[in-house]
Amino acid sequence: MSNQTVLKIQDMHVHYGNIHALKGISIDVKAGQIVTLIGANGAGKTTTLQAITNLVRKSGGKVFFNDYDITHTSTHQIVNSGIALVPEGRRIFPNLTVYENLMMGAYARKDTESIRKDLDWVLTLFPRLKERLKQLGGTLSGGEQQMLAVARGLMTRPKLLMLDEPSLGLAPLLVREVFQIIQKIREEGVTILLVEQNALAALKIADYGYVLETGKIVMQDTGQNLLSSDNVRKAYLGVAIA
Amino acid sequence: MEKTLPNNLKFFLTIVLIFLIGILLFLANNKASEYVILILNLMAINIIFSVSLTLINGITGIFSLGHAGFIAIGAYVSTLLTLSVSQKEMTFLIKPLIYPLNQIQLPFLPATLIAGLVAAGFGYIVAAPSLRLIGDYLAIATLGLGETIRIIANNAWSITNGALGLKAIPPYTNIYWSWGWAFVTVLVISSLVKSSYGRALKAIREDPIAAKAMGINVFSHQVVSFVLGSLFAGVGGALWAHLITTIDPKSFAFSKTFEILIMAVLGGLGSISGAIIGASIYTVGLEFLRVLESPFKIGFISFPGIPGMRMVVLSVLLIVLMLFWQRGIMGRKELSWDSVYALVAKRLKKRGGNDE
Numbered sequence: 318m319s320n321q322t323v324l325k326i327q328d329m330h331v332h333y334g335n336i337h338a339l340k341g342i343s344i345d346v347k348a349g350q351i352v353t354l355i356g357a358n359g360a361g362k363t364t365t366l367q368a369i370t371n372l373v374r375k376s377g378g379k380v381f382f383n384d385y386d387i388t389h390t391s392t393h394q395i396v397n398s399g400i401a402l403v404p405e406g407r408r409i410f411p412n413l414t415v416y417e418n419l420m421m422g423a424y425a426r427k428d429t430e431s432i433r434k435d436l437d438w439v440l441t442l443f444p445r446l447k448e449r450l451k452q453l454g455g456t457l458s459g460g461e462q463q464m465l466a467v468a469r470g471l472m473t474r475p476k477l478l479m480l481d482e483p484s485l486g487l488a489p490l491l492v493r494e495v496f497q498i499i500q501k502i503r504e505e506g507v508t509i510l511l512v513e514q515n516a517l518a519a520l521k522i523a524d525y526g527y528v529l530e531t532g533k534i535v536m537q538d539t540g541q542n543l544l545s546s547d548n549v550r551k552a553y554l555g556v557a558i559a
Numbered sequence: 560m561e562k563t564l565p566n567n568l569k570f571f572l573t574i575v576l577i578f579l580i581g582i583l584l585f586l587a588n589n590k591a592s593e594y595v596i597l598i599l600n601l602m603a604i605n606i607i608f609s610v611s612l613t614l615i616n617g618i619t620g621i622f623s624l625g626h627a628g629f630i631a632i633g634a635y636v637s638t639l640l641t642l643s644v645s646q647k648e649m650t651f652l653i654k655p656l657i658y659p660l661n662q663i664q665l666p667f668l669p670a671t672l673i674a675g676l677v678a679a680g681f682g683y684i685v686a687a688p689s690l691r692l693i694g695d696y697l698a699i700a701t702l703g704l705g706e707t708i709r710i711i712a713n714n715a716w717s718i719t720n721g722a723l724g725l726k727a728i729p730p731y732t733n734i735y736w737s738w739g740w741a742f743v744t745v746l747v748i749s750s751l752v753k754s755s756y757g758r759a760l761k762a763i764r765e766d767p768i769a770a771k772a773m774g775i776n777v778f779s780h781q782v783v784s785f786v787l788g789s790l791f792a793g794v795g796g797a798l799w800a801h802l803i804t805t806i807d808p809k810s811f812a813f814s815k816t817f818e819i820l821i822m823a824v825l826g827g828l829g830s831i832s833g834a835i836i837g838a839s840i841y842t843v844g845l846e847f848l849r850v851l852e853s854p855f856k857i858g859f860i861s862f863p864g865i866p867g868m869r870m871v872v873l874s875v876l877l878i879v880l881m882l883f884w885q886r887g888i889m890g891r892k893e894l895s896w897d898s899v900y901a902l903v904a905k906r907l908k909k910r911g912g913n914d915e
Contacts, residue, residue, distance in 0.1 A: 372768060396774035408769035410762050412829075412891055421762050424755065425774040473774055 321348045322381075323477050323508045324369070324400075329378030331361075331368050338364050340532040341378065346477065346510050351503050353511040353519040353540065355553060356529035362512040363405050365529070366479050370395050370402050382477070397425045401475035405482045405512075407466040411455025415446055418454045418465055422472025431474070438505075439468040442498055460491040467495070471502065478502065479510045484518060496522055516553035520544045528553075569896045577742070588734045596734060597802070598846055603737035604798050605838035607744045609822040610831055611791035614748050616820075617829035617891075618757065619784040620764030621690065625701035626819050628708035629678040629789040631811035633796025635712060637674035638725050638806060640665045646727055653723070654716040667731040671740070671797040678793025679786045686785040690778060693767075705816055712808040724807025725800075732802040740798060744791045749831045751787070760784055764829070821877065826888050833889030840888075848872055 324346040331339040339361050346352045356362050367373040369380055371392050379388045387395055396402070401422075410418050419439065423432045440447045443464045449457060454465060463483055470478055480499065484492040496518050503509055513519035520526055523540035528549060536548065543549050587599055608630065615623045639647075639660050647656050655661065665673075689700040712719045719725070751757050759780055762770045767777050800806050818841075826837025848869035855862055892898070 370772070372771065391776075392771040393774045393776040396772060402772040404769060404772055408766050408772070410765040410769065412765055413758070413761060417758055420755070421758065421770070421773045421775075424759055424762075469773070 321383075322346065323348050323383060324510065325381040326365075326369065327379045327381075329365070329368055329380065330376045331364050331373055332376045333373075338532055339368065342527075342529070342532070342534050344510075344527055344534070346508060347525070348508055349503070349506065350524040351499065351509045351511060351522055351540075353513055353523035353526045354529055355513055355516040355519055355526060357553075358514070359531070360529040361532045362514075362529055363481055366402060366404075366481050366510075366512055369479070370400065372402075393425070396473060399474075399476035401470040401473045401478050403466050403470040403478070403480045403483065405485065407459075407462045409454040409457075409462050409465050409469065411453065413454055414451055415454055415457070415465060416450040418469050419446075419472050422469040423474075426474065432472075435472055435474055439471050442471075442501060443468050460487050460494075463487060463491075463495060464498075467498065467502075471507075475507060477508045477510065479512070481512045482514060483511070484513060484515045492518060516549065517544075520549075563897050564900055572896050580738075584734050584738055598842060599734055600732060600737045600798075600802050602839055602842040603734075603741040604732075604795050604802065605819070605822060605842050606741045606835050607737075607791055607795035607798070608819045609826065609834040609838040610741075610744050610748055611788040611795065612819050613823050613826075613828065613831060613834040614752070614760075614791075615785055615788035617823060617827075617834070618752055618764060619760045619781055620767075621781055621785060622694070622698040623701040623785070623788075624698050624813070624816050624820070625685075625703075625705035625708075626788075626792055627811045627813065627815035628705035629682060629792035630796035630799065630815065631708050631712055631808070632678045632681055633674040633793030634800035634806050634811070635719055635725070635796075636677045636793070637667075637670040637797030638728050638800045639718070640670035640673060641667060641729055641731065641801065642725065642727075643729075650723075650725060650727070651717075651720050653721065656720075657717050660718070667729075667736070667801065671736075671794055674797035675790045675794040678796070679790035682786045682789025683782065686782045690781050690785065702813065702816075705811075705813065709808050709811050712811070719808070722808060724805060724810075726805045728800055728804040728806070730801060730804050732798045737798050737802070740794055744794070745831065745835065748787070748791070752831060756780070761829075824887055825877070825880065827886055827890045827892070829891040830887070830889040830893055832894035833887055833892075836888055836894075844876075845869065845873065 322345050324344070326342065326344040328341045328343055329339055330341055342365065344354070354362050354365060364373060368375050371390065375388065379386065381387065382398065382400060387398070410421065413421070419436060423435065426432055445461055446465060446468055449461065454462065457465060467480065467483065483495050483499070487495065492515065499509060499511065500522055511519055511523065520540045520543050526538065526540050526543045527534050528536040528543070536543065536546070538546070584599070587595060608626065612626050615621050640663060642650070643664050644662065647661050685704055689697060689704065692700055713722055715721070752760070759770065759775050762773065762775065763777050763780055771777050822837040822841045823834050824837070825841060826833030826835065851864065851868040851872055852866055853864040855864070
């Protein structure tokens with residue numbers, strides 16, 4: 318795999334009124350990697366993803382995607398250029414069927430043949446969705462909705478998949494399943510930026526990790542090194558250090 | 560799995576249905592009383608209004624309360640185009656009508672089309688700033704917009720003849736015009752809603768942020784929906800003006816928007832077939848309730864007719880309906896041949912079960 322940088326964030330700032338939510342963060346995501354961004358509630362993880370896709374306004378900094386400057390590109394153009402965002406809290410369309418939800422992901426695409434292929438692919442990744450294609454999205458269980466959200470994101474055929482808290486509110490068994498699927502998606506050549514509160518699970522599968530604390534990156538290293546770092550263990554993994 | 564019918568059978572059934580409705584309307588036009596014809600015309604125009612509002616409110620989720628404004632634009636524009644030059648001179652007593660409007664007279668069809676296009680153009684101009692707002696703020700902005708149009712109509716004497724309104728409008732609207740336009744409206748809007756573009760509109764209604772994350776240009780989709788809804792509101796306004804033959808700014812007060820909203824909600828906000836059913840029930844129901852306004856007897860008790868009583872009864876009926884049928888008659892479902900077939904099949908099965 319090449320070591321080309323897919324997503325480059327330079328000194329990004331976000332203000333919510335007087336609150337300085339992101340205080341100049343810089344992140345590099347390399348092709349084919351799983352990069353994770355961990356941190357406590359309110360650290361700015363979701364804001365980071367929303368600022369990348371311009372769902373919230375940046376007050377400073379630059380974002381490059383495959384060397385193109387996407388700092389001021391509008392959300393739909395960013396998505397169509399190959400970045401998929403699976404938003405926090407799933408945000409599936411409850412009154413559309415599972416099939417319609419999936420096809421919304423492929424909305425901007427015109428190539429019917431490859432859309433069908435991708436549909437087959439996501440349905441083999443998530444066999445449970447296959448049985449429920451005609452059901453309304455809102456009638457799925459929490460875990461199934463999360464799978465639908467990821468599958469819908471994949472239907473945009475992204476080069477970079479950004480996942481916002483995919484484990485939120487899921488039973489431990491399902492969490493494991495979701496993380497296994499994330500690895501499978503990476504094997505298909507999709508680069509992944511994973512935002513998680515579940516630091517242990519995220520760092521286990523990540524090639525590289527960033528630790529975010531109140532709007533600043535306080536630590537960055539490979540997933541393995543972060544897992545064994547005392548600071549991370551104490552703060553995020555709940556391990557008492559004697 | 561639910562059973563579905565083959566597509567060409569559905570198409571055939573639809574053609575037959577349209578043909579039957581056409582024959583009924585033809586018969587009504589020739590045999591029925593003027594009163595019944597008036598109600599049929601009103602019904603078609605109300606269908607145009609409620610279906611176009613459903614596209615904006617129910618499908619795209621833009622809570623607009625400005626529909627009466629676009630109806631007013633359509634009504635005024637078309638009337639100014641169809642009134643004869645001499646009639647215009649007679650009507651505009653206080654201030655003469657401005658050039659070139661005082662010199663033109665057009666046939667009904669181009670006047671209706673222009674009315675729709677002007678309403679759509681106006682919709683486009685106001686959509687851009689108001690769609691930056693969301694939720695309640697958007698509702699208030701569009702409410703203000705509708706009222707602004709009415710107040711302008713009330714004061715722009717040299718264009719609208721102010722509070723005196725326009726009279727002696729040629730009664731061009733007949734069953735063929737009104738139902739023809741209603742057919743076009745339903746055809747255009749329902750095929751839009753069925754397309755993937757329509758699915759995107761529904762996705763925006765469900766969750767605008769998630770829709771953006773799907774690569775949908777939310778803003779431009781909302782504008783298209785708003786403009787198309789305004790276009791048909793303008794066309795409906797033109798038909799309405801040429802049906803009742805006299806318009807003034809009071810006809811387009813907020814209560815007009817509210818009336819249309821009632822039809823759309825009654826049928827089920829978000830369903831085209833619901834909007835049609837709601838408009839039909841509302842139009843006919845209001846006429847049936849007229850009984851209440853003249854003296855009548857139930858058994859031995861006689862009631863004096865109270866003017867306005869039908870609105871009281873209607874309101875109570877609507878409250879009861881909303882209590883027990885919160886999503887309206889159709890909810891967000893559409894009436895289709897498949898659902899009719901499923902219903903019939905269920906009934907037959909039940910009867911079969913009883914025989915055993």
